[in-house]
Amino acid sequence: MSERMDQWLTELVRLNEDDRVTDRQLSILRAAVEVFAEKGFAAASTSEIAQRAGVAEGTIFRHYKTKKDLLLSITVPVIDEFVGPFLLRDLDTILTAQHERFEDFLRAVLFNRLQFANKYAQVLRILAQEIPFHPELKAQLKQYVTENVLKRLVGIIEHFQEKGEIARIPAPTVIRLTVSVILSHVVLRHILFHDAPWQDDEEIEMTVRFIVQGLRPDASRDQK
Amino acid sequence: MSERMDQWLTELVRLNEDDRVTDRQLSILRAAVEVFAEKGFAAASTSEIAQRAGVAEGTIFRHYKTKKDLLLSITVPVIDEFVGPFLLRDLDTILTAQHERFEDFLRAVLFNRLQFANKYAQVLRILAQEIPFHPELKAQLKQYVTENVLKRLVGIIEHFQEKGEIARIPAPTVIRLTVSVILSHVVLRHILFHDAPWQDDEEIEMTVRFIVQGLRPDASRDQK
Amino acid sequence: MSERMDQWLTELVRLNEDDRVTDRQLSILRAAVEVFAEKGFAAASTSEIAQRAGVAEGTIFRHYKTKKDLLLSITVPVIDEFVGPFLLRDLDTILTAQHERFEDFLRAVLFNRLQFANKYAQVLRILAQEIPFHPELKAQLKQYVTENVLKRLVGIIEHFQEKGEIARIPAPTVIRLTVSVILSHVVLRHILFHDAPWQDDEEIEMTVRFIVQGLRPDASRDQK
Amino acid sequence: MSERMDQWLTELVRLNEDDRVTDRQLSILRAAVEVFAEKGFAAASTSEIAQRAGVAEGTIFRHYKTKKDLLLSITVPVIDEFVGPFLLRDLDTILTAQHERFEDFLRAVLFNRLQFANKYAQVLRILAQEIPFHPELKAQLKQYVTENVLKRLVGIIEHFQEKGEIARIPAPTVIRLTVSVILSHVVLRHILFHDAPWQDDEEIEMTVRFIVQGLRPDASRDQK
DNA sequence: TATGAATGAGGATTCATTCAT
DNA sequence: AATGAATGAATCCTCATTCAT
Numbered sequence: 001m002s003e004r005m006d007q008w009l010t011e012l013v014r015l016n017e018d019d020r021v022t023d024r025q026l027s028i029l030r031a032a033v034e035v036f037a038e039k040g041f042a043a044a045s046t047s048e049i050a051q052r053a054g055v056a057e058g059t060i061f062r063h064y065k066t067k068k069d070l071l072l073s074i075t076v077p078v079i080d081e082f083v084g085p086f087l088l089r090d091l092d093t094i095l096t097a098q099h100e101r102f103e104d105f106l107r108a109v110l111f112n113r114l115q116f117a118n119k120y121a122q123v124l125r126i127l128a129q130e131i132p133f134h135p136e137l138k139a140q141l142k143q144y145v146t147e148n149v150l151k152r153l154v155g156i157i158e159h160f161q162e163k164g165e166i167a168r169i170p171a172p173t174v175i176r177l178t179v180s181v182i183l184s185h186v187v188l189r190h191i192l193f194h195d196a197p198w199q200d201d202e203e204i205e206m207t208v209r210f211i212v213q214g215l216r217p218d219a220s221r222d223q224k
Numbered sequence: 225m226s227e228r229m230d231q232w233l234t235e236l237v238r239l240n241e242d243d244r245v246t247d248r249q250l251s252i253l254r255a256a257v258e259v260f261a262e263k264g265f266a267a268a269s270t271s272e273i274a275q276r277a278g279v280a281e282g283t284i285f286r287h288y289k290t291k292k293d294l295l296l297s298i299t300v301p302v303i304d305e306f307v308g309p310f311l312l313r314d315l316d317t318i319l320t321a322q323h324e325r326f327e328d329f330l331r332a333v334l335f336n337r338l339q340f341a342n343k344y345a346q347v348l349r350i351l352a353q354e355i356p357f358h359p360e361l362k363a364q365l366k367q368y369v370t371e372n373v374l375k376r377l378v379g380i381i382e383h384f385q386e387k388g389e390i391a392r393i394p395a396p397t398v399i400r401l402t403v404s405v406i407l408s409h410v411v412l413r414h415i416l417f418h419d420a421p422w423q424d425d426e427e428i429e430m431t432v433r434f435i436v437q438g439l440r441p442d443a444s445r446d447q448k
Numbered sequence: 449m450s451e452r453m454d455q456w457l458t459e460l461v462r463l464n465e466d467d468r469v470t471d472r473q474l475s476i477l478r479a480a481v482e483v484f485a486e487k488g489f490a491a492a493s494t495s496e497i498a499q500r501a502g503v504a505e506g507t508i509f510r511h512y513k514t515k516k517d518l519l520l521s522i523t524v525p526v527i528d529e530f531v532g533p534f535l536l537r538d539l540d541t542i543l544t545a546q547h548e549r550f551e552d553f554l555r556a557v558l559f560n561r562l563q564f565a566n567k568y569a570q571v572l573r574i575l576a577q578e579i580p581f582h583p584e585l586k587a588q589l590k591q592y593v594t595e596n597v598l599k600r601l602v603g604i605i606e607h608f609q610e611k612g613e614i615a616r617i618p619a620p621t622v623i624r625l626t627v628s629v630i631l632s633h634v635v636l637r638h639i640l641f642h643d644a645p646w647q648d649d650e651e652i653e654m655t656v657r658f659i660v661q662g663l664r665p666d667a668s669r670d671q672k
Numbered sequence: 673m674s675e676r677m678d679q680w681l682t683e684l685v686r687l688n689e690d691d692r693v694t695d696r697q698l699s700i701l702r703a704a705v706e707v708f709a710e711k712g713f714a715a716a717s718t719s720e721i722a723q724r725a726g727v728a729e730g731t732i733f734r735h736y737k738t739k740k741d742l743l744l745s746i747t748v749p750v751i752d753e754f755v756g757p758f759l760l761r762d763l764d765t766i767l768t769a770q771h772e773r774f775e776d777f778l779r780a781v782l783f784n785r786l787q788f789a790n791k792y793a794q795v796l797r798i799l800a801q802e803i804p805f806h807p808e809l810k811a812q813l814k815q816y817v818t819e820n821v822l823k824r825l826v827g828i829i830e831h832f833q834e835k836g837e838i839a840r841i842p843a844p845t846v847i848r849l850t851v852s853v854i855l856s857h858v859v860l861r862h863i864l865f866h867d868a869p870w871q872d873d874e875e876i877e878m879t880v881r882f883i884v885q886g887l888r889p890d891a892s893r894d895q896k
Numbered sequence: 897t898a899t900g901a902a903t904g905a906g907g908a909t910t911c912a913t914t915c916a917t
Numbered sequence: 918a919a920t921g922a923a924t925g926a927a928t929c930c931t932c933a934t935t936c937a938t
Contacts, residue, residue: 024923039266039357040266045908046907047906047908055923056923056924057924058909058911058924060909061908062924125356129356133264176408188400188404203400210439211438213438213439214438218437270932271932271933279898280898281899281900281901281933282935282936283898283900286897290933290934291932470901472901472902487714487805488804490711491714491805493929504903505929506903506904509930509931514929515930573804580797624860624875625878625882628857629856632852632853632855636852651845651848654841654849658886658887662882662886662887663882663886696919718911718912718913722921728920728921729920729922730913730914731918731919738912738913739913
């Protein structure tokens with residue numbers, strides 16, 4: 001796991017610190033992620049981070065002015081990543097592929113989110129923990145979601161409503177229900193069952209069907 | 225809200241501290257809930273709690289041996305409450321009322337959980353925050369859930385499967401999907417929209433229909 | 449010296465902290481004065497102060513929120529004392545005793561200031577050291593001096609000019625010269641010669657005569 | 673001022689570092705003087721000095737083994753300059769010009785000191801701040817003063833006492849009074865009024881007359 | 897029982913200095 | 918010669934907990 005982590009850490013940090021990430025920085029970040037995830041930000045001590053990183057405590061502060069800066073340098077890029085690629089890469093292709101069914105769209109999204117969570121599991125946990133206490137983080141996430149995600153999702157929903165695959169209930173509610181199920185699926189898979197048995201393919205299939213069927217227009221509803 | 229809070233705090237503490245809850249204890253608990261919710265357990269200081277409670281620092285430690293004890297005296301009873309009444313009071317009546325449909329059952333549960341969350345919003349937030357860092361809490365919740373909730377839920381699910389209202393997919397999956405949607409509904413309602421406009425009745429209806437329809441046996445699925 | 453110090457420290461702190469000064473506070477203040485005087489504020493460490501005071505480091509911060517607060521609690525009362533009694537008690541009596549000569553006035557002031565400096569030598573040293581780096585201190589001293597001291601001094605000077613004992617040169621210049629000599633006398637006596645031989649009475653006499661004669665109207669000057 | 677400063681800094685450093693002063697050294701010294709003057713030696717950080725000098729932190733320590741060395745390389749030459757040229761250049765000429773009056777001597781000295789203070793204002797401030805905490809500095813200044821200044825001044829005083837321009841009071845006292853007034857004049861001029869209105873010529877004249885008259889033999893004193 | 901002063905370990909952060917490049 | 922990353926001791930300060938009153 002250490003190797004896989006280094007990989008995405010490197011990616012992550014390169015994103016906003018334009019350029020070089022030294023080995024030392026990487027080991028600091030790795031240790032920070034570990035300790036933050038284990039104890040929570042407030043209960044994590046810079047001295048423990050330094051120790052685990054095999055680095056003097058002062059070294060941390062040469063690279064990150066404060067403990068909070070260290071937190072942000074880990075979490076902020078994940079917020080970007082959370083939204084960015086999701087929409088740009090995957091969804092656009094889905095949208096342009098007009099022939100696809102809602103079902104295929106859902107499968108793609110769920111698969112994509114599961115991979116994302118798998119990659120960033122630890123940082124996502126930290127992010128979820130800390131967001132309530134750091135207004136900047138909250139604000140940034142909110143902005144991303146409202147500016148990028150929501151608008152596009154509404155478009156997609158309406159697209160499938162016109163195709164008759166989704167009932168004509170308000171888009172926000174459709175989003176709420178769909179996201180709830182997908183998010184819960186991902187959280188359960190990676191947080192509760194991250195080392196337990198879990199039939200991925202089957203569960204994915206059932207989740208997708210549940211949503212599709214739950215949102216399908218039906219006689220009784222449409223007549224209303 | 226302060227009054228309502230005092231009420232449930234009194235209830236809560238009585239549950240496991242057999243009997244007397246002095247005014248002082250109550251104000252300490254109230255202050256603790258406030259501060260823990262605002263800053264998180266680790267970042268909350270006992271001195272601030274004492275100050276808000278209008279009590280000397282030492283007084284807290286006369287009633288609660290450690291800061292963690294204070295946390296547990298707030299969260300543990302909520303875990304009990306979370307599970308206990310839910311099952312004993314409401315569900316049994318539902319189960320015995322054999323004529324009820326799955327839909328009615330869901331509506332009842334969702335309504336019940338919304339009220340529960342409304343009552344204990346702050347403590348639930350604390351609980352959600354702290355559970356990852358306190359194995360005892362996690363263990364206790366897990367025990368309760370597996371021992372009481374799951375078994376009963378399986379029974380209920382099978383009951384409705386026999387009645388043909390739920391498709392014949394594995395009970396755990398049914399539970400996962402149902403709970404996901406209900407929990408998400410509750411969380412959204414009380415955390416994200418706790419002071420925003422939200423059409424309670426309509427959203428409840430749509431959530432219920434979504435689940436019912438999502439789980440309904442249908443031709444295509446059954447043929448497989 | 450320790451006893452004498454305790455005495456004035458007690459006085460000093462009572463002045464602005466209305467009421468009780470515990471033994472512990474006193475030993476903290478005594479240690480702080482010592483260490484600040486020896487090493488300067490910036491180079492003094494709270495841990496050394498605590499050690500010398502025979503007190504845990506945390507105890508200091510129970511009584512004084514910050515290291516700077518500790519400094520201010522020592523220096524601010526001295527600024528008040530520096531000006532207050534000087535004017536109210538002594539000078540008024542001098543002014544009302546219309547028959548006194550400028551010479552007697554000077555002798556009284558010089559004597560008074562020497563005693564003041566003797567009492568507060570260490571704190572005055574700290575004050576002199578730190579004033580350039582703490583704008584609040586500078587501002588407070590300036591305000592006191594301009595509001596209280598200068599106005600009164602101008603009155604006194606003019607009084608003696610009318611009596612013909614001081615030449616008709618601008619009052620500010622008279623003040624500058626007089627204060628220079630008195631202050632220098634005091635500083636030399638208590639800073640450079642604080643443990644060296646120094647004939648107090650004779651030097652006082654010579655300082656007084658020097659000023660009196662230096663400011664006396666003389667034929668050549670008046671004709672101009 | 674930057675240019676003027678460079679000039680004297682160059683002079684200053686050449687004096688004791690026999691020869692080469694690179695541009696880098698100069699900018700380090702300039703930055704050091706600035707920061708020491710602003711914050712005091714103890715509160716000044718080498719990193720800020722390096723930053724202001726546009727130089728890497730390590731570079732400072734290549735030229736000056738420790739932070740204190742940097743301080744000494746700034747202050748020590750000023751002590752030399754303070755005493756040395758003052759006596760050698762100016763006073764000797766005054767002494768040999770036997771016809772001059774005490775008044776002219778004072779005027780020359782005061783003028784010279786004002787210029788000196790103007791040139792070295794910042795470093796003198798640093799010196800005054802730091803002398804109490806650095807015994808070597810104190811010792812060096814004391815040695816210079818007693819060895820060079822005092823002896824010569826006594827000679828000069830006696831010279832004017834023989835000419836009947838100064839009363840027959842002990843030379844140390846004459847020096848004390850004279851130096852007090854001159855030093856105070858200089859300090860006031862350059863520290864308190866360094867950017868305020870101040871009639872230089874007139875104030876100089878009044879200071880000189882004050883001293884001359886204050887020390888003049890008079891009937892009453894001589895009869896004693 | 898309640899207080900709040902006292903504790904001292906531990907917190908984040910700064911800083912003069914070193915040293916490999 | 919110059920750099921600047923790395924160090925780790927030392928800094929001010931906070932905090933949960935204790936205990937005499």
